[in-house]
Amino acid sequence: MRLKNFLNAIFVAALLALPTLGAAQTILTVSTPEQSVTYTLEELLALPQTTVVTKNDYVDTAATFQGPRLHAVLKPLNVGPDATLKMVALNDFSSNVPAVDAFDYDVILAVLRDGEPMSVRDKGPIWVIYPMDDHAELRDDSFNGRLVWQLKTIAVE
Amino acid sequence: MTDKNRIIRAVLLIVFFGAVLFGIGVIYKLSDRVDNIQTAEQSDPLWIGSQLQFEVLRLEKELSEVALGLKPPTNVALRFNIAWSRITILQEGKLSDLITSFGIDQTVLSDLEETFQTVEPDIAEFISQERTNDAGRQKAAEILAELEGYDIALRNLLVALAQAKNSTLSEFRTGLLSLSHVIAYLGTTLLILFGIFVSLLLLELRVAKKREREMRTLAEEATSAARMKMNFMSVVSHELRTPLTSLLGGLSLLKARVGDTMKDQTALKLLDVADRNGNRLLTLVNDILDAQALSEGKVSVRRETVDLNDVVTTAVENCQVYAGKLGVSFAVHTPQEPAITLTDSARVTQILNNLISNAAKFTSAGDVVEVRLTQISGRARIEVTDHGIGIPADLQPDIFTPFHQINPGTTGANKSSGLGLSITKQLVDLLGGKVGFTSVEGEGSVFWIELTLHLQSHLAESA
Known part of the structure; x- marks a missing residue:
């Protein structure tokens, strides 16, 4: 009886903890051939945040994007500007981005759009955003393919 | 001559101005067209449309595997959300503008979104299910049935997109071709204008040169005339001085000789007058010679x-x-x-x-x-x-x-x-x-x- 009660308590506790666990889901993996680091949404939000207000081809009007700089997740892995980043999205779409962009510009891993988290349905949870409105050269064709949405992993090559 | 020149210049200026405006227009039009094609290439609607079709097919595959009991329904929600995101991408930003400008029927997108909205609660149920039960399989089959028919509709949308894109491209090519002709005309016009300008300049130069030559001749003539006058004066003066000196010498000798003996006062006075005027003449001659020497720096x-x-x-x-x-x-x-x-x-x-x-x-x-x-x-x-x-x-x-x-x-x-x-x-x-x-x-x-x-x-x- 005592044991059953105890098991019940554990079960309830587990049930209560479940949503928390769900919320603490890993949403980004950054990996090099040697090691990899994972991030939850909370961890990404805990990093120093940068806000970028910009327009791009996939939004109707300029929006406010917030998130850590791409550079902030590359730094712990000692990624240099010569590396190439393979950005993989949830739908397995991938795009190769030169790491030097993260050093030259405020490229961010946007997790908030206009202050709200982004759902998968709305290009979330992570959208790589270039400050296109601040730098005319970023409006070039070649940068459009680097705006990877539904980002899942960054593989450093 | 000057009037004619002025008219020619005015006509040239007007033509030149017109040509410049024409050129600006052409270049503006060209860059507009290039912008168009760039937008079309940048956010290739065909590719993004195909991504929608691809994601819908992946969702259907997932659902049919769940319906057959081959797989747990854990990934259904993710596939569903990804597919839905492809719809929103086509409905937002430049792509939406582009599809609208192509004049393509977009009802399939709104229909699909509506269907997604109706099946959303069913999909949500799958998340909490660890394993597939009969009810789940049933539900998956129902959702599949709902999605039926969209494959063809989506394919039609893609075909329409492809056609629109091709026609845009060919339109661009035609435009480019006509523009290249126009640019060729423009270039020819500019060349002709340049030629006219150069010849006009040469003409002007020749006139200026001629005028300068005339002026120089005039100036030379003037200075040589002055020099000749001075030379003449100096030669004459020089030739005058010698006899004048003799005259004056003779006069003074004559005066010395007859001054004491001659009683005729009138004659003596005449001698004085001759002497005085002779001296004045000598001074004048000397002045002229001095002036000539000075003017020649001698x-x-x-x-x-x-x-x-x-x-x-x-x-x-x-x-x-x-x-x-x-x-x-x-x-x-x-x-x-x-x-x-x-x-x-x-x-x-x-x-x-x-x-x-x-x-x-x-x-x-x-x-x-x-x-x-x-x-x-x-x-x-x-x-x-x-x-x-x-x-x-x-x-x-x-x-x-x-x-x-x-x-x-x-x-x-x-x-x-x-x-x-x-x-x-x-x-x-x-x-x-x-x-x-x-x-x-x-x-x-x-x-x-x-x-x-x-x-x-x-x-x-x-x-």
Whole structure:
């Protein structure tokens, strides 16, 4: 009886903890051939945040994007500007981005759009955003393919 | 000629302006078209549309695997959300504008979104299910049935997109071709314009050159005419001087011989008149020769140490006889100390002779002409003051130009060449001095020259 009660308590506790666990889901993996680091949404939000207000081809009007700089997740892995980043999205779409962009510009891993988290349905949870409105050269064709949405992993090559 | 030129220029300018506007228009149009094609390529709607089809197919595959019980439904929600995101991408930003501009029927997108909305609660149920039960399989099959028919509709959308894109591209190509023709015309026009401009410039250049040549010839003619005149005068004067000297010599000898014996006073007076006029003629001839020598730069200056006191005294003495005849006397003021300078005493004497005889000539009989030598801060100033007719203010600026004289017609017996002051001015310039005057009409004139003094100490040093 005592044991059953105890098991019940554990079960309830587990049930209560479940949503928390769900919320603490890993949403980004950054990996090099040697090691990899994972991030939850909370961890990404805990990093120093940068806000970028910009327009791009996939939004109707300029929006406010917030998130850590791409550079902030590359730094712990000692990624240099010569590396190439393979950005993989949830739908397995991938795009190769030169790491030097993260050093030259405020490229961010946007997790908030206009202050709200982004759902998968709305290009979330992570959208790589270039400050296109601040730098005319970023409006070039070649940068459009680097705006990877539904980002899942960054593989450093 | 000028009117014609002006018309040609105006027409050219208008044509040029038109061509420039035309060119700007063409370039603007071209860049517009290029922008269009860039947008089409940048966010290739065909590719993004195919991604939608692909994601819907993946969702259907997932669902059918769940319906068959081959897989747990854990991934269904993710696939569903990804597929839905593809719909929103086509409905937002540039892609939406592009599809609208293509004029493609987008109802399939809104229909699909509506269907997604209706099946959303069912999908949500799958998340909580660890394993597939019969109800789940049933549900999956139902959702599949809902999605049926969209495959073909999506394919039609893709075909429409592909056609629209192709037609845009071919339109662009046609436009580019026509624009390249236009640019060729533009280039030809510009070349022609350039040619016209160059020929116009050449024409203008030729006219300017011709004009310049004419001007130069005119100037050369003018200077050579002046030189010829001067040469002629000088030759004539030179030829005149020799017989004139003989004449004057003969006259004075004749006067000496008959002066005492001849009782006929009239004859003696005639001799005097001949002598006086001969001397005037000689002065005139000498002036002309001096002026010619000065204008050709043939006058040399022989500098030596001179006491200007002596020069002034000599000059006054030279003019004494002449002035005596006019009933004019001199008052000479010189400082006690010597005024030493390094100059050509003969030239200075000539200058002073000119000024003093002028003063004597233009002052009234019985008057006293003052000659004053002063020293002011390292310079000697010699002033010759008369109380004669003076120089009218309007004639003063021209006083030092050659052949210039006050009232040449009315000065009568005092007529001269009008070269004196011009020669004086040139000589003073040659000696590095200054010459000037102040004059009031009817009251008299003060003519002055200034020469730099050579101080005693300098002399000692150089000695």
